[in-house]
Amino acid sequence: MKKIVVLFCACLTLAGCTTAPKVDIQAEKNAIQSMEDQWFVAFKTSDVEKIMSFYASDAIIMDPNNPIIIGLEGIRNNANSMFTDTTLLLNTYSGTVNVIEVSTSGDFAYARGQQQITVKTKEGLVKDEGKWVDVLKKIDGQWKIIVTIGNSDLPIAGQ
Numbered sequence: 001m002k003k004i005v006v007l008f009c010a011c012l013t014l015a016g017c018t019t020a021p022k023v024d025i026q027a028e029k030n031a032i033q034s035m036e037d038q039w040f041v042a043f044k045t046s047d048v049e050k051i052m053s054f055y056a057s058d059a060i061i062m063d064p065n066n067p068i069i070i071g072l073e074g075i076r077n078n079a080n081s082m083f084t085d086t087t088l089l090l091n092t093y094s095g096t097v098n099v100i101e102v103s104t105s106g107d108f109a110y111a112r113g114q115q116q117i118t119v120k121t122k123e124g125l126v127k128d129e130g131k132w133v134d135v136l137k138k139i140d141g142q143w144k145i146i147v148t149i150g151n152s153d154l155p156i157a158g159q
Helices: 002-018 025-044 048-052 072-084
Strands: 055-062 088-102 108-121 124-139 142-152
Touching: 025 048, 025 088, 025 108, 025 142, 048 072, 055 072, 088 124
Parallel strands: 055 142
Antiparallel strands: 088 108, 108 124, 124 142
16 A cells, blocks of 8 residues: 555646646737837837847748748848838837737737837828737747738728
8 A cells, every 4th residue: 555655646746747748828929029129119219220129030020022031030120120220210100919819729820910110101101000920939938930921901001
């Protein structure tokens, strides 16, 4: 009988060792919200280095009416190009996060939101409103964007 009790206790102990720690989903959502808020500020202030810190090394950006961008060099070039584009009134930029979902394992997530920016056009100033999705992965304990896609709610010019 003693052997059965000892064996039972050993099994319980080993079972406890193999259980993954519970993920605090709300804490992960808060961390992602903070990261997205920092991204909004970095975009509005043209802070390329801060923006780069949010992306994984093999991240992908899918912007409307442009080829896919893969990797940090392309993302950096894209950011620099946007920040020198005088038709974008960066100080008018605002973004909001509508949804953040985190996997139960705590290593993948997505965030979805909306954004607005004023753009100079031949016809005058236009308020461009759009939406975006970021897919995130936990890498070395930090959330990193691995895919981002966004587009405008406005029709393509001339259509």
